[in-house]
Amino acid sequence: MLTKSKFLAGDVCPKRLWLSENRPELAAPASEAEKRRAEQGRTVTELAREYFPSGVLISAVDSSAAIAETKEAIANGATVLFEAAFSTSDVLARADIIEKTPAGWHLIEVKSSGSVKKEHLPDVAFQLYAAEEAGFRVSCASVMVVNKEFTRHSAVELFRLEDKTEEAQSLRRDIQQKVPALNMLLKEQNEPFVQIGSYCTADPGCEFKDYCWRNLPKDSVCTIPGLLWKKKEPLIERGIIDLRDIPADFSLNDRQRAYVKAVLSGKPQVDKKGIKEHLLALTYPIYFFDIETDACAIPRYDDIHPHQKFPFQFSCHILQEDGTIKHREFLHTEDSDPRPAFIDALLSTIGDTGSVVAYHASFEGSELTKLASASPEYAPRFQSIVGRLWDEEAIFLKHYTHPDFGGRTSIKVVLPVLVSGLSYKGLGIQDGDTASAAWNRMVTCRNPAKKERLAADLKEYCKLDTLAMVEIYRHLKQVI
Ligand code: SF4
Structure with missing residues (x-):
C-alpha cells in the first residue's frame, strides 16, 4: 500500500x-547531517504539538492498530489528534496534526523549514487525498512552519500556519491518477528502467544515487562543471555519457571547455597569467582562515533566529613573508553561546594588516558581516577583515582545472590532487555538515573521554582546512 x-x-x-x-x-x-535534520524535525514536531494542549497522540506504530486507535479516539470525543492514521485500499497516511472545526477537519503538516517549499505541496495534498478518501471531511489543509522572525525574547510566535487548501485541492486529481500506477509499480518483479536525470541530484538528493550511477565512466558528462541538466539530459538520452564523445560543436562555456580539454589531453589546464595576477593581490602576513558554523531550527541562544548560522570554531595559519608559519585555533566546547568567545579569539588572531585567505570566501565574508552587525563595537575590525578577504577557490573556478578534479573545485577534491600526502580521508570528520553535528554532540556530551575525542576530531578537521590552503598556495607559487 x-x-x-x-x-x-x-x-x-x-x-x-x-x-x-x-x-x-x-x-x-x-x-x-541527515540524522541531525531528522532529529531536528522530531523536535519541531513535538514543539508544534504544544500549541494544541488537548491533542491526543496516536501512539501505535503498526498501521492497523493506529487506524483503530484513531477511530477510538475520535469516538471518545478527541478533537485534536497527533499522528492520526487513515487508509483506503490504496493509500495509508498519518497526519502530523488534525483538528476538528465546525466546518470539518483541519489537516496540518509540520515542517522544520522557515518557509513553505514547493515540495511540501504534494506532501500535504497526499494527506488531504488520503483523509478524504478515508471518509474525513477536510475543511482546510495547512503547513505549519517555523517562523523566521522568532527570537527567544520577541513577541513573535515560534510557528506560523500557511493555508494551502487551494493548492492541495488542485493537486488532488493528479494524485488520484498516479496512485493506481504507483501501487502497481510496487508489485513489479523487475526493477524499472529510468535514465539518470535532474531528479537524482535535486535537493536533498536520492539515497540510491551511488547504486544508479555506479556504471558511469569516471569522466562522464555529469562531471562537466556547471553544465545544466537541460543540456546533459539530451546527451544522456542519445547515449553520450563519456565526455570524450561530446560532439565538437556542443556549446560549452570557457570553464567547461577548459575542463573537457584537461580530460581529453590528460593534462591540467593552467592560466599562469591569471593565477599570477590573482596572487599579486596578496599581502603579508597572510592569514589562511576557515570558520565552522551551526544552525538550528529552534534557536538555542538569545537574538538568534531559527536556522540562523552562528560560528563555533575557526582555524588560522599565519604565513609571514620570511616563510615562518604559526597556527591559531578556537573551538567553543561548552553548551553556551559561542559568539562572544569566538569574537575575542578571532580579533586577537587576525591583525589589522595582511590578506585573509579563505576557500569559498563569500561564506566567511557573510558570517563576519553578520557578526559585525550583531556587535557594532567591533564592526570596523570585522569590516576590515572582510575587506581583506581573498578567495583561493576563485583560482580553480577561473584559472586552473585538472582532469582529476572531476569538474569540482572543493578543497576536499583539489587538495589530494595537488598536494601529495595530504587528504581528508581517514579523518574522524570529513565535511562541514558532519562537523556541525559533531559539535552539537560534543557540547552536550557528559562523557569526558568522548567529548575530548570529538573536540580533537573537530580541531583536526578545521586545521586541515587551513593547512590545505597553505599547501595549495605554495603549489600555486611553484606553478606560475
Ligand atoms: S538515483 Fe534515484 S532518482 Fe536517480 S534514477 Fe536512481 S532511483 Fe531514480
Missing part, C-alpha cells in the same frame, strides 16, 4: 519507489 513517503519517492522517480520497496539495502546510509 502506498504511504506518503512512497508516493513522494515515486512521484519524483518510479525507480526510487521500486528500490525503496524491493531493494532498500541499496540506499546509502543516512549521513550525520
